Amino acid sequence: MTDQTKPLAHSTILALETSCDETAAAIVRDGREVLSNVVASQMDMHQRYGGIVPEVASRQHILSLPPVLLEALSVLPGGWNDVQAVAATYGPGLSGALLTGLNAAKALAWQRGLPFVGVNHLEAHIYANWLIPEVGETEVQPEALEFPLVALVVSGGHTLLALLQDHGDYQLLGQTRDDAAGEAFDKVARILGLGYPGGPAIQQAATRGEGGEALPRAWLRDSYDFSFSGLKTAVLHKVQDRRAPAANVSPRHRTRGRKPRATLPPAATSPGLPSPATDTPSASSKLDPRFTAQIAYAFQESVVDVLVSKAVEAARQFSATAILLAGGVAANTRLRSELTRRAEVPVRYPPIWLCTDNAAMVAAAAYYRFDAGVQSGWDLDVLPGLRLGM
Numbered sequence: 001m002t003d004q005t006k007p008l009a010h011s012t013i014l015a016l017e018t019s020c021d022e023t024a025a026a027i028v029r030d031g032r033e034v035l036s037n038v039v040a041s042q043m044d045m046h047q048r049y050g051g052i053v054p055e056v057a058s059r060q061h062i063l064s065l066p067p068v069l070l071e072a073l074s075v076l077p078g079g080w081n082d083v084q085a086v087a088a089t090y091g092p093g094l095s096g097a098l099l100t101g102l103n104a105a106k107a108l109a110w111q112r113g114l115p116f117v118g119v120n121h122l123e124a125h126i127y128a129n130w131l132i133p134e135v136g137e138t139e140v141q142p143e144a145l146e147f148p149l150v151a152l153v154v155s156g157g158h159t160l161l162a163l164l165q166d167h168g169d170y171q172l173l174g175q176t177r178d179d180a181a182g183e184a185f186d187k188v189a190r191i192l193g194l195g196y197p198g199g200p201a202i203q204q205a206a207t208r209g210e211g212g213e214a215l216p217r218a219w220l221r222d223s224y225d226f227s228f229s230g231l232k233t234a235v236l237h238k239v240q241d242r243r244a245p246a247a248n249v250s251p252r253h254r255t256r257g258r259k260p261r262a263t264l265p266p267a268a269t270s271p272g273l274p275s276p277a278t279d280t281p282s283a284s285s286k287l288d289p290r291f292t293a294q295i296a297y298a299f300q301e302s303v304v305d306v307l308v309s310k311a312v313e314a315a316r317q318f319s320a321t322a323i324l325l326a327g328g329v330a331a332n333t334r335l336r337s338e339l340t341r342r343a344e345v346p347v348r349y350p351p352i353w354l355c356t357d358n359a360a361m362v363a364a365a366a367y368y369r370f371d372a373g374v375q376s377g378w379d380l381d382v383l384p385g386l387r388l389g390m
Contacts, residue, residue: 011084011085012027012076028360031130090119092120130364133351181226185199193292315345
């Protein structure tokens with residue numbers, strides 16, 4: 001069966017996405033044509049803390065939603081009169097952040113008398129592959145997809161393999177047992193002093209580090225599950241071993257019978273907020289750039305090898321017609337190229353601007369639910385731990 005086997009009603013959907021630190025609104029027609037896709041990023045705001053601060057993210061969503069929404073709607077000549085339904089992410093994600101977008105979307109739908117559709121954020125990432133990219137934006141053409149499909153979703157909070165038998169019909173094949181791949185990228189980048197976000201930083205460093213270092217792979221045989229915590233620990237040990245000689249203290253500076261006095265972190269700029277990240281290596285303990293590049297390369301190769309091997313095997317076992325790559329880490333060029341090279345079926349992935357969190361993918365996923373007659377009740381609440389298929 002393909003997604004073109006029955007005529008789909010002409011529907012224009014407005015969607016909101018606020019699951020983490022991106023405030024987004026989009027207008028998508030018929031689940032494929034992106035009329036507008038507005039994203040307000042908070043990356044600069046969270047960078048100084050080395051990660052997402054949930055309370056800061058929630059506050060910023062409240063401030064950013066009105067202008068983002070108005071900009072997205074500006075492409076419609078008839079404004080709200082041209083919208084047939086409203087959609088929003090209700091999980092997984094940060095509870096406070098999810099609440100801002102979900103409640104705003106429900107209020108808008110109620111006030112306008114429009115149907116409301118709640119969307120699983122993981123499902124939305126997969127449906128970014130149904131959106132039509134702009135001409136010349138990607139070498140992957142948006143031809144019709146035929147089920148069954150295998151989806152590899154790789155992001156900062158999730159890593160999973162799923163079998164898609166039809167729209168809305170998912171089977172979870174495997175997922176991470178500890179760190180998600182994107183989370184591992186962020187943590188390893190911090191260990192190496194490469195900054196945040198870790199994915200782009202490691203990818204860039206890895207281009208200069210081929211050869212010289214090797215890192216383990218957690219295969220978890222006879223399972224489609226993933227594990228990246230051991231790999232992260234292996235990187236930490238290599239870095240500690242490299243820094244150990246420089247950390248030695250001469251005997252005359254050692255203290256006896258007393259613990260060294262703790263150094264307090266600098267005060268946060270706002271009450272209730274964490275202090276800016278202070279775990280970047282000092283000038284005296286910075287790693288050799290060549291060693292850093294080699295570790296970045298070895299780490300990226302280890303992650304990509306496991307992800308690709310399991311996705312290719314799943315596609316083979318379940319006779320998938322294609323592999324869909326989705327999520328923020330789907331922007332990694334090494335992962336894209338290696339999966340395309342090793343897969344026995346076509347590989348589809350969105351352009352980079354549709355890999356990271358956005359509302360166009362939410363609208364695409366909502367369209368196929370709405371077209372099937374599925375709507376959400378006004379009592380729909382956020383589910384921060386929502387899984388695919390729930």
